[in-house]
Amino acid sequence: MINACYDLCLRLRGPDYFDKVNFQKWAASYSMAIAFFQVGQHNRARMVEVESMQLARLLNLHQISEYDGLNLIETQLRKKAFWLMWYGYVHSQLQNLRKERLNYLDATILSTINLEDLMPFEVDDEMILEDAVIPQPTDALSLTTGFIVHSRVFWAALTSPSPRDSSVPRRDPCMCVRSAEPKLQIEYLRDRLHDLKYIIDGMPPQLRQWAAEDNWDTLNGSSLEHQRIIKAQFESMRANIHVTHLWLQSIILDQLDALMTSEPSISTLPSSLADPKAVWAEREDIARQLLHLLHSIPEIHLEPNGHHLTFKVRDVAVALLNCPPELPVEASRRASEYLREFTNKLSRLDGSEIVNTLSLQSWVDTDRRGITSG
Secondary structure, eight states: OHHHHHHHHHHTOOTTGGGSOOHHHHHHHHHHHHHHHHTTOHHHHHHHHHHHHHHHHHTTTTOGGGGTTOOHHHHHHHHHHHHHHHHHHHHHHHSOTTOOSOOSOOHHHHTTOOGGGGOOOSSOGGGBOSSOBOOOOTTSOOHHHHHHHHHHHHHHHHSOOSOOOTTSOOOSOOHHHHHHOHHHHHHHHHHHHHHHHHTTTTOOGGGSTTOOGGGGGGGTTSOHHHHHHHHHHHHHHHHHHHHHHHHHHHHHHHHHHHHHHHOTTOOOSOHHHHOHHHHHHHHHHHHHHHHHHHHHSOHHHHGGGHHHHHHHHHHHHHGGGGOOTTSOHHHHHHHHHHHHHHHHHHHHHOOOOSOOOTTSOOOOOTTSTTOOOO
């Protein structure tokens, strides 16, 4: 079905399709890239994603100064589009070991962006008119609030979430400098891990890990069907926020582990990061939190997040296979127990019949000897 839809979209394009660009053309490319990812067609998803990146750059989604002349509806759409592209950019920075993926942004552009300026209005879409924004009712949490929280989580994974003057360039060492100086990279990752842990402090009760049923008392005046829909939307969003929050911490711990293994001579690390027991304790805590979350949210609310959720859960689980041998045997037993729980949960959440090749070279260079083109 998805392939048929994409083929239809291609047939509707004329030779001058890209001579005029707009938000709808970006949305079409982005939606198809996500669709191909969800069904496991990762090579096709990569190619269509690049098209959406190019359209996003042509639309200047990352430059707030280029929003002049847009009405408020278009402004909101483009701000949300920027953050959707930002999610992919963070993925490419943290999980791109083969370096085959192209990036939406680069270090030079990133140093000039004030991310706070690109945050969308914190109201539901229906509250935005072309020339005015109607205030969000005080007793109704906006779905955009969850979108903003999720965006700030991805923000903290890559750079400091502290407000800054956009006219002053960032002073953080760029990736090229950190690559040559492992100590700087470790310090950077340590800061990212710290910011990530506390970035969701103060979030609305409805979106917390321990969200309670009485947090929805403000919906009492709504119809039962409306209550069901709103609660389902927020539950799916809550799952996505917290799985992402824990997954990003796990990925950064992976990078810290790799650096400490490759650079054992580094002596400036704080004891909490240099001590394998302390690092493993953090991994166990992440695993426990994630299992608690997965068991506290009904699967009907987890499933809408698709492979974006299951792949993150799998990444956290896989890290438990690397239990340091010097730890007590109880640590290994706990890791095995957690892995069984993750496997059981993933067996129900991941119903795909296609092998996950996202981290593998699933394409073939047919110009090489012994390779038959087909």
